[in-house]
Amino acid sequence: MSSEKHADRHVHASxxxxxxxxAREKWEPACAGDSRFTDDDADRSELYEICATKCRIRTQCNAYAERAxxxxxxxxxxxxxPLEPRDETA
Ligand code: SF4
Incomplete structure (x- = not known):
């Protein structure tokens, strides 16, 4: 990635x-205090469902992750x- 593109991505991520x-100041994320979100063995489809149906800041969360x-x-x-692109199968 060129340094110009890297800088552009950084600005957008910021x-x-x-x-x-x-958004977090207005609404509590659905994952707050939920240990399943830090459990490597958690059911991924269940976590996806929580994010998709119960979190009011999913749009902002997704936008940040896509950029950063x-x-x-x-x-x-x-x-x-660390080594692979986003897992789309969840
Ligand atoms: S959308 Fe983001 S902030 Fe909301 S529950 Fe999922 S991981 Fe947490």
Whole structure:
């Protein structure tokens, strides 16, 4: 990736992060305090369902993850890993 593209992605990720933080100030994420979201053995389809149906900030969560491409974790019901692109099968 060129440094120009990297910088552009960074700016957009920063904007998306701020939007996510603002949303978190208004609504509690559905994953807050839910240990299934940090359990490697959790049922992925169940977590996807929670994100899709119970979280009021999913749009902002997804927008941030799409731009920042986090190296790991569950974001808007999608699973990110360090070595692979987003897992679309959840
Ligand atoms: S959409 Fe994001 S903030 Fe909401 S429950 Fe899922 S992972 Fe948490």
């Amino acid at each position: 904007d998306a992060y701020l939007a996510l933080q603002r 491409r986090p190296p790991a974790g569950i974001w808007a019901g999608h699973f990110y890993t």
